Amino acid sequence: MSAAIRVVVVDDHAMVRSGVRTELGAGDPASAITVVGEAADVEEAVAVIAATAPDVVLLDVHLPGGGGVEVMRRCGTGGPRFLALSVSDAADDVIGTIRGGARGYVTKSISGPDLRAAIVRIAEGDAVFSPRLAGFVLDAFAGAGAGTVALADVDEDLDRLTEREREVMRLIARGYAYKEVARELFISVKTVETHMSSVLRKLQLSSRHELARWASDRRLL
CATH class of the missing domain: 1.10.10.10 (Winged helix-like DNA-binding domain superfamily/Winged helix DNA-binding domain)
Structure with missing residues (x-):
């Protein structure tokens, strides 16, 4: 993408937001990513997204005020693309977040370069998942196997x-x-x-x- 990708970081921990901002600022200038806003809860997130019109929102799953799914619900369709960035790899979190409208889901163990690459791919319209989650998501949405519930x-x-x-x-x-x-x-x-x-x-x-x-x-x- 020729223009810088505008990103909003939503996480209820200030140190996480600061760390993500630092990582995103350390990337290749040729694929520049600019953090245009931060939020710590659902209300702040909705307001910041409306004010800054980002391309991508890095969204924690569990937030005060209703969680990441509530942020996506209130932002509606036609807005930014959402990439979940969470410590959780629980199935209900992953499936619920994707059902809620996220284009991808990565865990906080992701490296800085991989996170920047994921943001670029999300901005370009791709779906991105952490490697361990990709097969799980495909299996889940294709239907359950033997011994599991549909x-x-x-x-x-x-x-x-x-x-x-x-x-x-x-x-x-x-x-x-x-x-x-x-x-x-x-x-x-x-x-x-x-x-x-x-x-x-x-x-x-x-x-x-x-x-x-x-x-x-x-x-x-």
């Missing part, structure tokens, strides 16, 4: 849950204690218990052990 059924199940309930569900299913979930999500233990009760009720499960098995069967861990 993707359409997974989507229907997950659609019953709010985004916060999905976060709690994923951590509990991975074996986190309620206190650990509360610390991870910056909420109270009582709130975790409330969300957990709602998850079990909506999914018609009776215990965290059943939830772990349910999530494993659906490749959500």
Whole structure:
């Protein structure tokens, strides 16, 4: 691309935003990338995207105010292309984010040069995934294999849950204690218990052990 690619970085950690800005500024001038804005939550992201009209938005999956999917929903179609940049490689995060409108999904273990290359490809209209996720995404959207639950059924199940309930569900299913979930999500233990009760009720499960098995069967861990 002849013109600089305009990028907005959305992440609730200031050090991550600073590090990404530094990495993007260290690239080849021939494929210049310019960070035109930053945001730490959904409200800020929507406002900054509207004000700066970027080509690409680097978007964290879990954000205060509703998450990356909410940012894409509120920005609508015809705007920038979204590239998820997340520490999470959980199936529900990846599938939900792609369903929400992202053109790609890479994890935060990505190198600076690879991130710059991914942004260029997204700006040009390609889809980009971290190598370990690419096969998983293809398999997921092609349909489940033997011993797993079909993707359409997974989507229907997950659609019953709010985004916060999905976060709690994923951590509990991975074996986190309620206190650990509360610390991870910056909420109270009582709130975790409330969300957990709602998850079990909506999914018609009776215990965290059943939830772990349910999530494993659906490749959500």
